[in-house]
Amino acid sequence: MDYSRYDRVRAVAWTGEALRLLDQRKLPFTQGFIELDDSDAVAKAIHDLVVRGAPAIGIAAAWGVVLAARNLEAADGPAALVALEPAMQRLNASRPTAVNLAWALARLRAVLSRAGSDWYAVLTAEAEAIEAEDLAANRRMGGLGAALIEPGSGLLTHCNTGSLATSGFGTALGVVRAGVAEGRVARVFAGETRPWNQGARLTVWELLEDGIDATLIADSAAAHLMASGAVQWVVVGADRVTANGDVANKIGTLALALAARHFGVGFMVVAPSSTVDLDTASGADIEIEERDPAELLTHLGQRTVADGVKAWNPVFDVTPAELVSALVTERGVVLRPDADSMRRTFGA
Numbered sequence: 001m002d003y004s005r006y007d008r009v010r011a012v013a014w015t016g017e018a019l020r021l022l023d024q025r026k027l028p029f030t031q032g033f034i035e036l037d038d039s040d041a042v043a044k045a046i047h048d049l050v051v052r053g054a055p056a057i058g059i060a061a062a063w064g065v066v067l068a069a070r071n072l073e074a075a076d077g078p079a080a081l082v083a084l085e086p087a088m089q090r091l092n093a094s095r096p097t098a099v100n101l102a103w104a105l106a107r108l109r110a111v112l113s114r115a116g117s118d119w120y121a122v123l124t125a126e127a128e129a130i131e132a133e134d135l136a137a138n139r140r141m142g143g144l145g146a147a148l149i150e151p152g153s154g155l156l157t158h159c160n161t162g163s164l165a166t167s168g169f170g171t172a173l174g175v176v177r178a179g180v181a182e183g184r185v186a187r188v189f190a191g192e193t194r195p196w197n198q199g200a201r202l203t204v205w206e207l208l209e210d211g212i213d214a215t216l217i218a219d220s221a222a223a224h225l226m227a228s229g230a231v232q233w234v235v236v237g238a239d240r241v242t243a244n245g246d247v248a249n250k251i252g253t254l255a256l257a258l259a260a261r262h263f264g265v266g267f268m269v270v271a272p273s274s275t276v277d278l279d280t281a282s283g284a285d286i287e288i289e290e291r292d293p294a295e296l297l298t299h300l301g302q303r304t305v306a307d308g309v310k311a312w313n314p315v316f317d318v319t320p321a322e323l324v325s326a327l328v329t330e331r332g333v334v335l336r337p338d339a340d341s342m343r344r345t346f347g348a
């Protein structure tokens with residue numbers, strides 16, 4: 001199916017000289033772009049959530065390395081790699097949980113280590129490939145995931161996994177889009193995704209732009225929604241899927257998976273192979289990012305909680321593999337993932 005009508009929003013774009021980012025802190029009311037021409041500014045933009053979502057972070061970091069390389073004089077790829085390593089380390093430290101960031105840097109290191117005097121062209125081509133492959137993976141996953149959805153189903157999604165979080169189309173939101181395009185989806189619900197409200201600020205905006213009818217719910221309404229029978233699938237993305245099939249994703253995902261299991265609702269995780277980390281044994285080994293408590297204590301810069309109250313703000317959680325009904329990747333669908341099926345699908 002032709003999904004090109006869904007690829008209008010571009011969160012990350014390389015202009016040839018700079019990295020152009022749609023500032024996601026300002027959405028949905030302002031569509032403002034910023035142009036960055038140095039890699040540390042890219043690292044800061046990733047940390048500050050100007051650009052966010054696991055695949056988009058990886059793509060932005062890849063272009064950040066290209067920016068660091070622009071005025072570098074090096075005889076060959078290995079020499080360039082030594083010079084670029086500090087900038088790569090700073091990019092890598094910008095956010096810890098989404099493995100796509102380290103994965104993209106590893107790809108660039110690999111091509112540089114083999115490149116000759118044309119290393120800059122090789123580096124740029126690899127960044128372009130990372131971006132293009134992500135879009136192709138998303139379209140493929142959309143079709144594979146939609147095929148699991150019975151016509152007439154309701155879907156609940158969490159966080160933002162759409163064009164804004166990827167090179168286009170989206171992971172879980174790609175499945176929502178494909179399912180709607182194929183006429184399988186009767187109802188779409190999106191959770192607010194406190195505290196940063198990716199669902200409320202971004203997901204329902206993306207769906208509105210597409211003309212897809214969607215209903216926003218408070219995160220705390222999700223179990224009640226599932227009890228009502230209105231949704232047959234929870235469809236989410238991932239920031240890291242470990243060797244045993246555990247899934248790190250936006251905080252609140254675990255609660256959705258637990259409620260889905262209780263109510264017999266399917267739980268679908270949609271993630272490209274760039275999100276799979278076979279080097280990490282299980283979710284217990286994943287570093288979970290904790291962000292500034294101010295995200296909980298304020299709204300639009302205004303304090304909403306009594307002075308003196310403290311807050312804990314972990315922004316990801318880990319859903320055990322046994323709660324996952326289907327892991328949809330561009331390499332195929334893994335039903336009820338475990339260590340064996342993960343190794344068979346993603347092992348070398």
Ligand SMILES: CSC[C@@H](O)[C@@H](O)C(=O)COP(=O)(O)O
Binds near residue numbers: 158165
């Ligand atoms: C395709 S996006 C998958 C995940 O990156 C997404 O669900 C998510 O958790 C994003 O978190 P964010 O903190 O907004 O970067």
